[in-house]
Amino acid sequence: MDVPAPLRLAIDDDALAANWRAMARLSRDAACGAAVKADGYGLGARHVVRVLAAAGCRDFFVATWSEVAAIADLIAGHDLRLSVLHGVRDEDMAAATTLPARPVLNTPQQVARWREGGGGRACDVMVDTGMHRLGVAAGDVAGGLLAGLAIDTLMSHLACADEPSPMNMVQRDALAALAGSTDAVRLSLANSAGVTLGRDYRFGLTRPGLALYGGEPCAALSGVVRQVVRPQAQILQRRCVRAGGAVGYNATWTAPVDTEVAILNLGYADGYLRGFSGRGAARCDDARLPVIGRVSMDLTAIDVTNAAHLAEGDWVEIDYHLPSAAAASGLSQYELLTGLGIRFDRRAA
Numbered sequence: 001m002d003v004p005a006p007l008r009l010a011i012d013d014d015a016l017a018a019n020w021r022a023m024a025r026l027s028r029d030a031a032c033g034a035a036v037k038a039d040g041y042g043l044g045a046r047h048v049v050r051v052l053a054a055a056g057c058r059d060f061f062v063a064t065w066s067e068v069a070a071i072a073d074l075i076a077g078h079d080l081r082l083s084v085l086h087g088v089r090d091e092d093m094a095a096a097t098t099l100p101a102r103p104v105l106n107t108p109q110q111v112a113r114w115r116e117g118g119g120g121r122a123c124d125v126m127v128d129t130g131m132h133r134l135g136v137a138a139g140d141v142a143g144g145l146l147a148g149l150a151i152d153t154l155m156s157h158l159a160c161a162d163e164p165s166p167m168n169m170v171q172r173d174a175l176a177a178l179a180g181s182t183d184a185v186r187l188s189l190a191n192s193a194g195v196t197l198g199r200d201y202r203f204g205l206t207r208p209g210l211a212l213y214g215g216e217p218c219a220a221l222s223g224v225v226r227q228v229v230r231p232q233a234q235i236l237q238r239r240c241v242r243a244g245g246a247v248g249y250n251a252t253w254t255a256p257v258d259t260e261v262a263i264l265n266l267g268y269a270d271g272y273l274r275g276f277s278g279r280g281a282a283r284c285d286d287a288r289l290p291v292i293g294r295v296s297m298d299l300t301a302i303d304v305t306n307a308a309h310l311a312e313g314d315w316v317e318i319d320y321h322l323p324s325a326a327a328a329s330g331l332s333q334y335e336l337l338t339g340l341g342i343r344f345d346r347r348a349a
């Protein structure tokens with residue numbers, strides 16, 4: 001039975017495609033890919049791949065092989081390339097030699113595993129240039145660790161792309177120094193913020209994620225990136241709370257005067273975390289409707305004194321412009337996207 005959800009995530013496909021085109025323009029001569037891990041940063045990976053492939057994107061990145069399985073039919077036979085950032089474990093080998101994706105090899109063990117069982121298939125390789133997260137050592141690459149592998153992209157990942165850190169140049173130079181030391185078709189370094197750091201950071205392929213979905217990791221992208229997701233919640237009840245009455249768990253908010261309050265079908269189980277308590281807001285037309293009291297698991301209260309017409313069953317939009325929502329809630333823009341829960345009905349804006 002198809003039961004209409006009381007919670008929607010309006011996804012603006014035009015903005016999503018426009019954001020990719022903007023990042024592709026900023027990438028200049030480099031190809032521009034798209035990170036679609038974590039279910040397309042919470043939007044739905046299948047939908048994101050369809051929209052971005054239509055916009056012209058050819059290179060996609062997920063974290064794991066189960067994420068490949070979820071979109072495999074959209075990749076195979078469509079002239080698209082998919083890479084798996086976490087590489088390949090023993091238990092991934094069956095998937096990795098069947099599904100239309102290649103591993104990003106991260107460790108000498110993964111390199112050995114792929115050499116042994118990969119049947120000569122193509123791979124990518126991650127080099128650690130100072131973030132000390134995933135990747136083989138640059139010295140090992142220079143020393144021949146990758147000899148004989150069919151490498152498409154030799155990549156590294158910036159630790160501080162969203163700030164003017166001297167580490168950016170160190171990482172860029174460490175990757176550039178590996179040019180020509182392997183048979184890799186191309187090099188790649190930049191995530192969303194990295195694309196803005198200049199020509200020497202773009203190499204042959206860029207890998208934006210956050211900016212495609214409306215995030216602004218650095219000032220250079222504000223005004224470039226458009227908002228993509230807008231949560232919308234339905235009003236379950238409207239009531240007047242008399243002066244002195246309290247709202248929500250632990251009675252953290254008390255009405256200073258008689259206040260019109262609407263209770264929304266939205267809470268921390270949907271990814272609207274408690275950092276929005278007393279700090280977030282909804283919108284209706286031009287009225288800002290502040291969150292009052294504590295966000296609970298499934299419910300959030302807002303002050304609707306300035307929206308006389310709003311009634312039970314009506315919908316309001318939640319303020320989710322990512323940079324401002326991050327500042328209000330104390331959450332990162334990445335957390336705000338990837339936390340969006342399964343109870344949202346994801347639909348076209």
Ligand SMILES: *Cc1c(COP(=O)(O)O)cnc(C)c1O
Pocket residue numbers: 035037085157190191192193207208209210211217
């Ligand atoms: C997630 C990820 C990206 C995308 O990063 P954003 O900051 O979202 O643009 C690029 N490269 C790698 C290796 C990643 O893990």
